[in-house]
Structure formats: structure tokens, C-alpha cells
Amino acid sequence: MKNMNEEFIGQVEKVYPEEGHGFISSLCLQENIYFELKGILKNLNETDSVAFIIERHNKNMKANLVRKVYTNDSGIKFVSRVDNTHNHVDLDKFMPLIGNFIKDYNEDFIEKEFTFDFVIGTTECIQTDISDEIMQ
Numbered sequence: 685m686k687n688m689n690e691e692f693i694g695q696v697e698k699v700y701p702e703e704g705h706g707f708i709s710s711l712c713l714q715e716n717i718y719f720e721l722k723g724i725l726k727n728l729n730e731t732d733s734v735a736f737i738i739e740r741h742n743k744n745m746k747a748n749l750v751r752k753v754y755t756n757d758s759g760i761k762f763v764s765r766v767d768n769t770h771n772h773v774d775l776d777k778f779m780p781l782i783g784n785f786i787k788d789y790n791e792d793f794i795e796k797e798f799t800f801d802f803v804i805g806t807t808e809c810i811q812t813d814i815s816d817e818i819m820q
Contacts, residue, residue, distance in 0.1 A: 690737070691736070692738065694708040694711075694717070694733070694736065694747075695733055696729065696731060697716055700721075704722070705719065705721055706721055717746065717747045719746065719748075727776055732753075733753035734751060734752055735751050735753055736748065736750040754780065755783070756784050758788060
């Protein structure tokens, strides 16, 4: 099996919204992987392609930092970036817009930074409230 910190690509096999979880399959893994439906994953559907990182919980594996895989108008697949500590919330509505700025550079991997002129949401790594000051 690959290193547990590596990113995997898979497909959502089953979603149980009332129970707050689902399962992902991947060609690289022998079993379906459990994930929690929270925050950013509210809009995931069965058959959606996703990127994720594996966490071990006792004898079981759990998908962490799950993000939907998008395809832009040029057919290029892309996902939001993570750094193993947080995942940006509410990016789903902006990903199609961001994806159309990605062009084919004939490379296997392209990292592109996209900056918004406005606040687009929060992260899952820290709790914020209305009294927090936004630094620019």
C-alpha cells in the first residue's frame, strides 16, 4: 500500500446523510474507506470523484481531507490544495470559476494559486467568530 500521507483519488460509493458518513472506493486500496459528512462534504453525491488522505483509526482506515475532484471546460481535472492540517470550507461554489483559469501546460501536476478580492469562507482548522479581525 502507498504511504498513508499520500493523496488518493477515489469515487464516492455510498452516502448516508442521515447518519453523517459515507464510503469511498479507490483502485489503489483493497477496501472501501469510511469518511464523515461534515462541513465541506455536505454536497457530495454517490459517483463523485474525490481526493483524500488516509488516517488510521485502530485497525480501520478513514478518509480525511476529502475534496471533490472537478473538471474544467478544457477537460482538466483539479482539486483544492490541502496541507494535512486544514481544508477550506465553502470553496465548492467557487471551484468551477477557479478551474477555468487552469490551462493545459502539458504537465502532470500544476499548482496554481488563486486569490479572491473578498472573504470566501473559513477553514476547518480553527474556530472563528464575528469578533475576529481579518488580516490582509
